[in-house]
Amino acid sequence: MSTDSQLYTDLKGILENARSVGISEIEIQGCLEKEGLIQELPSPAQIMQKAWRILDILTFKVYPLLFLLSLLAYPTFKAFTGSPCLVSEVFPLAEAVTPFVDxxxxxxxxxxxxxxxxxxxxxxxxxxxxxxxxxxxxxxxxxxxxxxxxxxxxxxxxxxxxxxxxxxxxxxxxxxxxxxxxxxxxxxxxxxxxxxxxxxxxxxxxxxxxxxxxxxxxxxxxxxxxxxxxxxxxxxxxxxxxxxxxxxxxxxxxxxxxxxxxxxxxxxxxxxxxxxxxxxxxxxxxxxxxxxxxxxxxxxxxxxxxxxxxxxxxxxxxxxxxxxx
Ligand SMILES: O=C(O)CCC(=O)C(=O)O
Ligand SMILES: [Fe+2]
Structure with missing residues (x-):
């Protein structure tokens, strides 16, 4: 018998014993997770929720903040350099907005x-x-x-x-x-x-x-x-x-x-x-x-x-x- 099927038989035995003394499957699962023996996989709904949250942070917090910062930086930049062309002159900023290049x-x-x-x-x-x-x-x-x-x-x-x-x-x-x-x-x-x-x-x-x-x-x-x-x-x-x-x-x-x-x-x-x-x-x-x-x-x-x-x-x-x- 392979070790996997031995483990399966052992776990099945543990489950049956636990059920017979009134311990629920949820409690057993919690116990196995706590011991690090099994890992809880996120459900598709949880994955979607996380992706949506990242998108939400980028759209409503990060991008508006970057936009505001660039508006604030513009007059300062123009005052220092006399150049109105913010994007082409500020090398890192130009890099950040460089469109896809073939x-x-x-x-x-x-x-x-x-x-x-x-x-x-x-x-x-x-x-x-x-x-x-x-x-x-x-x-x-x-x-x-x-x-x-x-x-x-x-x-x-x-x-x-x-x-x-x-x-x-x-x-x-x-x-x-x-x-x-x-x-x-x-x-x-x-x-x-x-x-x-x-x-x-x-x-x-x-x-x-x-x-x-x-x-x-x-x-x-x-x-x-x-x-x-x-x-x-x-x-x-x-x-x-x-x-x-x-x-x-x-x-x-x-x-x-x-x-x-x-x-x-x-x-x-x-x-x-x-x-x-x-x-x-x-x-x-x-x-x-x-x-x-x-x-x-x-x-x-x-x-x-x-x-x-x-x-x-x-x-x-x-x-x-x-x-x-
Ligand atoms: O002629 C130069 O020194 C620079 C010209 C330039 O940057 C341009 O034509 O885009
Ligand atoms: Fe140029």
Whole structure:
């Protein structure tokens, strides 16, 4: 006889004896549980009750608390950094809200292909929506802005349109990035002493801003073109970004949440983009650099690639960015 069936016979005997002296089965079960000989299994109803309780705590206590905390953190964050973009700039928070990422797009990506004479058909078919970065060499090399845009060009433009300066200070987005000088807005930028602006200055400055002022856009558009490889119908022409700064660190590592694709034309200086897959896709590819020279246009899905930039020694970097979808 196996030990299991011996145990069964013994237990049956104990039960019968207990019944004969008036001890109930419930009492015997309680006794066995107390001794650790049998374990009470939760019923399906008890499991459901527990799951419901966890859901209830998450929905009505944890999530509202996180929401309240983020509301409280926002003004403090904006006051400290001057940046209105809470999610893309606070790295851990961006991580917490990162939507599900399909790692396939990073598979085997080791560099950004350097393309030239890229037709619109080729761009649409092979690159526009693949979320793989590309560099279109010389795509902006015939734009008049190349010889015109400088710190002084933007300073003169804004100082001759005080209402636009006010408007962009109030309404536009402004990122001070890793500047060692305090620059909180365009007025601070355009009142910097010229020795601090010089590209060889010991002071470090690198900023980015978006302009929605018609006078500014109108003047800039006289000197820039829509990238020849992007069909104009896809271009989100209303939204211009300008990034400008001295050699050294540029934007620190971040990922955006704009759900459109970004192109950026290098109009002065040389900037290196370091592109990194999200942590959960690091097994698919490794971080790599893309060097963007004057006259080149880089196309990056800044929602999928973590990115940081560095201006190489030499001239001040000036870039114009916009979006397509
Ligand atoms: O040009 C840079 O330094 C940063 C640009 C950037 O973060 C972006 O276009 O999303
Ligand atoms: Fe970005």
């Amino acid at each position: 790692c396939k797009i990073y598979k085997g990506v080791t560099h950004a292909p350097r393309l030239s004479n890229l037709s619109q058909e080729d761009f649409i078919r092979n690159y526009a929506y693949q979320s793989k970065p590309i560099l279109v060499v010389g795509a902006a090399s015939d734009w008049p802005a190349l010889d015109l845009f400088s710190y002084d060009y933007f300073k003169d433009l804004y100082l001759s349109h005080p209402a636009a300066l006010e408007g962009d200070n109030e309404q536009g987005q402004f990122f001070a990035y890793s500047s060692s000088i305090t620059i909180n807005n365009l007025s601070d930028l355009f009142t910097l002493p010229s020795e601090k602006v010089a590209s060889m200055s010991k002071e470090k400055w690198y900023i980015g801003w978006s302009s929605s002022e018609p006078n500014i856009g109108e003047d800039m558009r006289k000197h820039i073109r829509s990238p020849y490889f992007i069909p104009p119908t896809l271009n989100n022409g209303d939204w211009a970004w300008i990034f400008m700064g001295a050699p050294g660190p540029g934007a620190s590592i971040h990922v955006d949440r704009v759900e459109v694709f970004t192109w950026q034309a290098q109009l002065s200086g040389t900037k290196v983009w370091t592109l990194t897959p999200p942590p959960e896709c690091e097994h698919m590819c490794q971080a790599f650099n893309v060097t963007v020279n004057k006259g080149d246009i880089i196309v990056v899905d800044t929602n999928r690639w973590y990115h940081q930039t560095t201006v190489l020694p030499g001239n001040i970097s000036i870039t114009i960015g916009s979006e397509y979808n």
